[in-house]
Amino acid sequence: MKIKFILPALEESKSPYWRPIKYSLFPPLGLATLASLCSESDEIEIVDEHVEKINLDDEPDLVCIESYITNAHRAYEIADSYRKRGIKVAIGGIHATSMQSEAKKHADVVLLGLGEASFPKFLSDLRAGKALEVYEQGEVSLDGLPLPRRDLFKKDKYLVPNSMVFSRGCPNKCSFCYVNSFYKNGKSFYAYKIDRILEEIESMPGKHLYFLDDNLFADKKLSKEIFREMRGMKKVFQGAITIDSVFDNETIELAYEAGFRSAFIGFESINEMSLVNANKRSNLGQDYSKAIKRLDELGIMINGSFIFGLDNDTKDVFDRTTEWAIKSGIATATNHILTPYPGTVIYEQMKKDNRILTDDWRLYDTRHLVFKHPNISKEEMEAGYNRAYENFYKWGNIVKCSGNHEELGMKLKHLTYAGTWKKFEPVWNFLIKNEKLFKARGMLVKTLK
Incomplete structure (x- = not known):
């Protein structure tokens, strides 16, 4: 067939x-x-x-x-x-x-x-x-599954061809999370066995690896096993973790020793009440500054994820969040306007409250406001979102942000990584157009190391 x-x-x-x-x-x-x-x-x-x-x-x-x-x-x-x-x-x-x-x-x-x-x-x-x-999904087991058919990828068209997951889903139940709509009626977290995970890691050539798991530390016992086994592989990897996991010293230190150099973290909001309303339990009661300092001491950069438009937000949320991210030394920022995806708790509640403005899914890209916000208009929300990105990635703020690290090595790593990612668009476009992305992989590894 x-x-x-x-x-x-x-x-x-x-x-x-x-x-x-x-x-x-x-x-x-x-x-x-x-x-x-x-x-x-x-x-x-x-x-x-x-x-x-x-x-x-x-x-x-x-x-x-x-x-x-x-x-x-x-x-x-x-x-x-x-x-x-x-x-x-x-x-x-x-x-x-x-x-x-x-x-x-x-x-x-x-x-x-x-x-x-x-x-x-x-x-x-x-x-x-x-x-x-x-x-229907049926009874799912990840045991005995073959490796993904990576031979079918056009690898030269991607910067990071070595991506993988060793788990599916996330134990957390944030009300806005699109992933949760995928696991509505039963188990929401699955993981491969350690031997299968190591086999997949070893099957991919090169030093760089990106784990696409929703939460790299969701199963800490399994994560520790993986990191112990990876220590001799000389890999450099990136992935998503939660704030609370940073304080598990054994896990985060093992991760660093295994090659973990860049963490995607969903801070979501610097407003505690917004976190409560979003059921972002992994962030509640956590000391953001202490977590950031711990990662900085180890030499792990942070890609911070932020959501604008939670109900407690007011018009100053964009500037306050950007200023906090710069002061905290966040290397890169991924901003979103709160988007109530169908299937999520927040969508069902907003639909019930007649707050959904459109079901044109093309606008559900986290850059448009698609619901009625109590404090911020659609125009103000979208302008604030754009302003937050523009301000965070100004050269002056990239330099200022990188200067907030304690060690010179981290200052330089931050400056190189953030600047290259956001400020060299013509170079990236040239590499993509001419199918030369593979030439940038070595530089990525050197920067992360």
Whole structure:
């Protein structure tokens, strides 16, 4: 069977704010995982519309499309195009799981939740001519799964081809989190066995690795095992952690010894009451400054994630947050306007309270306000969001922010990393256009070390 896996372009990749490098970081790991569950006799292709054009005139036997909220419109266009010619289309992913009825209008088959159990069942049914319209997630086990089909990636089109996960989901239940809508009716966290994890790490060449797990330290016992085993591998890696995990000295120190050099942390808000309302339990009662100082002492940079638009926020939240991030020595900032994704607790509550302004999913990109805020207008919210980014990444503030580290090495690392990431757009665009991103990987490793 000829199977084509497609990741449609996110809506934001078409906007004037689009940074090509942001969408050329990681290959579609989820699709490579599903591809590994196909038969050896299947002819398989993975197409990522962020880095290449999709040929919609070909004749696969099956098209499998991964859906997120802001690529849903494009996903449905692609699906409709194939179905008009009688080609079978299956849609899965977070958005299809959250909006099953909507997805069914554009697909022959909708795959809900994780696909490790349901996807092989679907393929078996399809070959037998008795495929269902909807496949539930079913009982999921990560034991015995093959490695993702990384051989199907166009690796030269990505800055970080070596990305992986050793767990799925997150034990935390933040009310705004899109991931939680994927794990509504049962277990919300799964992990591979240690031997399988090490096998995957060792299968990837090169020194740099990015863990895409929602929470790298969610299972601390497993994390410690991994880091102990990685100490001799001479890898340099990045990943997402929570504030509370920074205070587990053994875990964070083992991570550093294994090569952990850059942490993505969801600070979300510097307002304690906003954290309470968002059910961000891992941040409650935590000393942000102490956590930042601990990471700085170890030599781990921070990519801080912030949310604007929680109900307690007022018009000064943008400037206050930016000033705090600069003063704290946050290397890079990822800002978001609060977005009530369908399937989340906050969406259901806002829908009930008649606060949702639009269900045009193309606007659910965390850059637009899509609900009624009690204190900030749509114009003020979006202007404040843009101003926060602009101010944080001014050269003067990058220099000022990098100067807030104690050690000279961290000052220089911060300055190089933040400056290169945000201030050399023409260089990144040239590398992407000429398929030379691989030339930047060595520099990335040197900066992180």
